[in-house]
Amino acid sequence: MYNGTTNQFDTVNFGKVVDSSGAIVDNPTGKFYELFNFGATAATQPVGTTFPWLQGVTGKEAYKAMADNSLAGEMRDCAECHVGGGMHEYVMTMTTPYAPANRTELRGFNFNGLVTSLNYFIDIFNPDPALRGEAVEQVYSETGVLEMDCLMCHQTGYDWEARKEAVRKGEFDASRAVGAGLTHLVKNASGQVTNTGAANGTTVFYNYTAVKTNAAGKLFVDLGLSLNKKPQSSNCAACHQSEYNVDWKKRGEQWLPGTEVHQSLGCMACHQRTDKANPTIGTTGVQPPTGKDLLGLCDPAKGGASAFDALWNKLDSVNFKECSSCHEPTATPTYETYGAPNSAPAHTAKGLNAKIAYDKAGNPVSHIQLIDCTACHIRKNFSGGAFVDGTGADLEGRVALHDEPNVSKNMGGTNGNALYWDNGKLYAANLLTSFFIRDMNGMDTANNGLDANNDGRNAGMDPLLQTHVNDINIANNRVAITHATNADGSFVNETEVAGLFSAIKGDGKGLASTTDPTKYSGGVKQLLGLNDPNNDKKILPKISFLMVPFKASHNIAPTVAGAWGKTGCSDCHGQDKGFYNGAYPVRGNMDGVDGSGNYLFRFKSNQVTAFTKVNGLADVTDSHPNVVTKKGDRTVPVPMLTTFDTPYTPDASATGNVTLRNIDRSEVIYESTFQTRNDAWATTITGTVPKASCVKGSAFYCATPSGVVGEEFKSLATSTKGWLLKVEVRSVKDNGDDKKIWFRTAQLGKDNATTMAEVVTALPASFKDNPDFTVAESNGAIVIAVKANETDPKEIRLSTQTDAAPFGLAGSVWKADEIVRGEAKYAGRDAFVAYLNTLTDAAAFGVGIDPKASINLPLADDSATQSGVQWATGSVHSVSAPYAQPNAATNPTGDAGRVTYTWSTNDNAEITNANSRDGAQIKFLTTGSKVIKLTVTDEEGKSSSTFVSLTAIAPPIAITWAKPTATFSNLPAGTTTVSISWGDGTSTLVKNANTIIVDNTLTQTHTYTSTTSKVVKVYCYSLTGSSLGYMQATINPGL
Amino acid sequence: MQHSRKKVVKAAAVSSAVLLGLAAGSALAATTDHNNIILKDWQGQEITRPAAGLAAPAYSVKQTCFGTNNGTACHGSSSVGNAKYSYDDIERHNYHAQLGANEFKGYNPANPDAYNPYTNTGDKWRPGAGPQGKNWVQSAGHFGSW
Known part of the structure; x- marks a missing residue:
């Protein structure tokens, strides 16, 4: 239902109705689910009632005209595999909210003479083809219902074929005894069932070999030898793996002897819940609003569904044994692992754990992380x-x-x-x-x-x-x-x-x-x-x-035979x-x-x-x-x-x-x-002008196409109805908080629009002029413009749900998205696949090559007068390293693979660009012996380290000359007397120097008589005459 | 004429002696727990052997397994292990039985605005792809698809 205030569609779930004001409210009848009613069984419908185009037909006729399969039909068709229970036994709960306890038994339910999908089916299995296709009533008092049949999974030798024949004929109660082998079943020489042993839907002719009679004349069975707490694979396979059954059809044969390496372990080896030792059992039948659910007692743990499977997805992967659960557990398993060999060494040996691939965000990942285990371990011959x-x-x-x-x-x-x-x-x-x-x-x-x-x-x-x-x-x-x-x-x-x-x-x-x-x-x-x-x-x-x-995850071949x-x-x-x-x-x-x-x-x-x-x-x-x-x-x-x-x-x-x-x-x-999403925000979005009506490739309706004959003309063909335009809006004041984005949506209700002007005209008025933006047509193109709002400015962009192409907005929703690998860029599939095809040398990606850390020497030395390397504290020094993992053949002047360089020290030095091979800088803050360490780690996780030692010293005295002034900086703390030898045979003794030293710097003027270079020496003394430091420098007196 | 379907699963091949040996530890144990089970019809009545040539009521799993057997507590009325769970406990919380019956949405559940990707709220089920607006798609599972 469209909400003209929010410009959004609201869902009317079961248990809700739309009231006279347009609001969605609880159903005043209290009903959760109401059967879809096709009309009375025999009575003709008055003109203009529920289905105007079916005036004057009976409920049965309406059903035949409108329905193909139904729940009643499923019971004879799909229930050949489905285990019973659910809606094969109960009518959906009628009162809101949904609660399993409020369901009504299908047997005995009063349909009040109405034709519904629960009590009518299209007869497609009638032995007489001439009678197929008719709408037939399913009377549950005669057929019985399909209870959840425990033996279907838990009995050795349960006869799936025989049960199928029973459900085909609507022998629902009888099907349990038929499948369990308790009836007088008759098969022909080909093994096909010719008589299920059912007298009708609810009674059977028991096989008194399998079914015994006690002294009181009551029937009993001994199933101690044939019942299994844990289902056998053959029971699972009857539905999932037999030829032409659903999983065979969808995914191909998956459980072949001699091919599936786990076959001797059985289905339940992997599908048995990991919390088996101390299980937490779900019994409510009501799914939590968010998060995962609990497995029921008889729920085999299931793997993750794909985007093409949807069935109680809240149970996906709950207590399920993934491949890694047994083959590479991260903790001591509390479940059976059947002696599964650890797969990591073999994968590592082949470079599959090397991070040489890319995840969806472009970050390094290994092939093991990028590809599901099963994709490489299945060969589907x-x-x-x-x-x-x-x-x-x-x-x-x-x-x-x-x-x-x-x-x-x-x-x-x-x-x-x-x-x-x-x-x-x-x-x-x-x-x-x-x-x-x-x-x-x-x-x-x-x-x-x-x-x-x-x-x-x-x-x-x-x-x-x-x-x-x-x-x-x-x-x-x-x-x-x-x-x-x-x-x-x-x-x-x-x-x-x-x-x-x-x-x-x-x-x-x-x-x-x-x-x-x-x-x-x-x-x-x-x-x-x-x-x-x-x-x-x-x-x-x-x-x-x-x-x-359809996801294929079985038939795991032995590695030597089939692993990619x-x-x-x-x-x-x-x-x-x-x-x-x-x-x-x-x-x-x-x-x-x-x-x-x-x-x-x-x-x-x-x-x-x-x-x-x-x-x-x-x-x-x-x-x-x-x-x-x-x-x-x-x-x-x-x-x-x-x-x-x-x-x-x-x-x-x-x-x-x-x-x-x-x-x-x-x-x-x-x-x-x-391509990828164009996620830029704007204040105005202007579309391109779409191809005009009746031009090849146009999405507009064309009333009079040329060159068209007979009935095959466009005016009775595809329409413009349903085009979706969804705009995302944000307030600039929200500072880019995505969670505060809101949406405004409209869907075109006109089926024969021939221009963008007609399209825009037909959009809801509440959408075209809403509090946030306006939608208009200009020169054949759509224009979406944010409304001016000085106190709360807005920005817009288009949702990817938008039918961008017919609106002329494709360029506003999508943009080119090249894949970058090294220096190369790939714009599309052909080029990129051609590139992938060349990647046959693992060593080119560093696999098999050990990284070796080394540090470029010599390091800078701040004190040429002292042995070893001295770095002054407080000064920035650069360090660099040669490539740690070159490949002589493919990459001699670079790193093959992905190498991470990490610089560190033995104290709290400041390190800039600590992961740069040649751009790191280090500044020590304290004096003393220091160690600079370089660790390199490659794509395989291999690492190498090396280090150099140096001494961090207080900054040495510096001497600079700018005629006629000499500047002596970094004078040691406590200096009170300074002796300067000017190199020309003269000297200056500065007493009480501490009174004129500013920022550890002393300046003195001097006049030289020649311009030849001179060696200036400076000596620093404390108040007690102790030597505190010395430095010399060669200067050019003329400069 | 119907096809005789090939049963793909055959006797398990011994692909690995090690695996087989390990699997033996979980072999299914025969038990006498399920002997002398009196069959009951859907109304819970013990089924009496009919006269020769006559049919008798089909047995009900629900009544036969989840009640008492000559006074002995069985599934659902026992306090022993998993036998304490009733038929309803199992059936209503079982994806093989429910097949979407407990995931019903409405007659027209597809809604382009039902899910907010930024807050990860709302109903993600079929927000876009698939048969939008088809009233026979009422749940994610088999029930409700017609």
Whole structure:
């Protein structure tokens, strides 16, 4: 909800409502969660009610038109793995605040005859394909519910496949007995379950071999030999590692015998909590507002999530054994470490602990600090997922194809993983690309826009409901496009996709179509419940691809077999080595070309479109926006489509043989041109003038594009709606305190703006003229200007969340960000990767070279008349050292690697530039014997020291001559008599000199009769006649 | 036709005799604690063997494991070790079971102003990327994604 006073959006969480004044308040009903209601099961909805575009339909029909998956559907689909409990057993707490004790049992819940996502599902698993796609009620009194099934994790031999068959059919109560092997399970010769042994959802035919009967006729079981306090790996793997299951698909095989070095230890070796000996168990189920949470009794400790995983992240890394926990513990472990060898010596020997790399802030770090352990220790020469194909169902009925070899990839010979940054650290990943059909008609309904998935929001290139795509496929005997090879040998080709789009479009009349509604002749609009006899609301189907780098952290290979870097720098650094560079097999098993050079996985350019734009809508990407740079302030755009068209490109103008590129791994971690945030503050921000409407590359709406025919025209395509402008404001008086920055935000609500003037006009008035700044248009550009305020002046800059590109503000949000290495600067990926490829000589970075400290001699000497070196106290003296770690071959006149020079003394002398090799200065404050020490430390942590000794003395008497005056300074304290020998045979005895000495300085005039140089000598005596000091100097009497 | 899925995990290979030897110390011990367990249905009733050919109520983990067994305290009603924790204690504080059910936000949680990076306050969950404004995304987990 937009707040016109603060110019910020406010979140209306569950348990809150917006009152008549626009304020967000507690729900007066006291309810926390209210079920989303699709209407009464059978009754038709009155005209103009909840869903105006679905007038006259029943709740079931509305549900089918609007929903694809639901909680009830998850129970038959996703619950094949999920353990039960949660919302598979309970309805969300209805009263505020959320409290687990206030949840209501799903079994017996009164839905009052309404269709909701909790009691209806789209039947996608019906054995009769003709019946698939219907909205079906899930009656929990008949199906039972999915309790948290302890045996799924704790029983040896728990039958995951059998349980899956039970949940598919809604045999929820029965599924527990089925999975535990307590029923009369029947499997065919192939091992497939043909009968789960369930009579229905809540009753089963017990297997009386496994289930016994006591004297009282009660059923009991003996599970003493099959229950495990600590889950066995096979139980974990049933969901996480089996072929085509979720982690297999996302991350590839990860737990292979003979490859994963920890396999004999089992999953729980690492995932067992470190506080096992004295655990602190969480039981509340309510997450703390900030900070970490407590692991529950049955929570395996989990590693840190990536930016692509989000599930109770407050438990990430809690009591988890990281690699270092066992291999390089910093304290005596209180948990099992299984005799893990210490990895530090091996890493050090290879230079991996040498600080020759850079962290995200540019500070020296080692490769071990920069790269997660797993990234170097995984070699993925095995299978995993390449694609999830959202254009059709798999053989079981799930509405995306992901379990066929076509959408997988054999990683053999590919070097496996890619890399991605997370908070400045590199992690390994499997790149999984999902693709789906979306509608590029993003206009408002009033402008003939189409809400292609009925989510109530028509802008935004809606993805179609996959159940709708599935329905159309089934009705027209179609399958997912990757399902089988085509007659020309391709896996996917242009004709096949054209056929799919044709079926989705139909005749465009929706419910008004009369051709053959049983085959959805009205197109997807028929399934959306739209009556469009003149096909006014155009659908522009395109396929988009979304690549996600899913973190890979398992299948740790033995070092000798697989660790990157085991043989040195050139394991990774060099052309196409396969670690940070080299082609990644995005196309997986569908890679290749035919004899005519056509890709076996191909499209037409107007059949596909980029996933999105990132960095303020400036950069096209086909990967997840959370793929970020090392600094983390920008998305790394990864365009993978070889080409794609604007939405209004006619078919005849489109090009064929478009595919996804097998990108270079470096594209996931480095931008083509390095940029970072422009964080300068200003009082006026003026944008550039964006490309005009209807000009190629313009972001503005174009009502009448030229050269466009048929229905493929821009006026029914992408819109300007949703552009975000977010301004950061600070008071100059806050002295740069970032915590006091505040924000003002606006979002464009107009879908068809053609000029910046129209854009600005459509922004909220409260934003355009707020207490801090004004927003206006001038000569086609946007101008944001701080309001004058003499008592409290303000400054502004743009948030990186701003959609800078369409506003013409990209240059105000971002700036070039060259990487500097030594004397060289690298502006982008190609140059920088080329530089990285050259870094194959560790010795060039000092690795393996011991530093040697030495001090340049001789030191200055303040007293030539005394043996040894004397430095006068209170005087600054320079010291310097030769390079401590030169490399004769690569850097003979400098330091190879990073050497730190540290000067110190044995007392409290003042040292300036104490870490400078040749710029340090020392000033002793006291007299006596002194030691100057130099310590040099290199990138490997090796160090060397040396020292010199000298004597700090009171400043010696100084003699200067400026005709006709001699100045004798630094006279010893207590001097009362001074004898001066002028060097010309004359002398002067100054008695009571102490009465005329000022600041230890005595001046005397003298007249020489010749200009030849003279040796002037001065002798100082105390009141008792003791000698206090002597000095001589040669002067030129004529000067 | 369904796929017969390959079970990736096979009998653990002995990759290292040292590792195996160390692992043996944590081997799973058989116990008689879980013998003679009377099965109970979801209402907590002990299940009686039906007549031949008839089905009986499916057993409930919740009722069978977390109650008493012929008068012996079991999980949730015992004071022994981890057995003192009830079904609810475990289920409601368990990410495998909750899957986002305890992380519900609202029907439209995505908000460009929800998180302040300078004070590190507010809700960082999906402040930008991802399916903004989609009402089926109500939590960070699986529940609430539809």
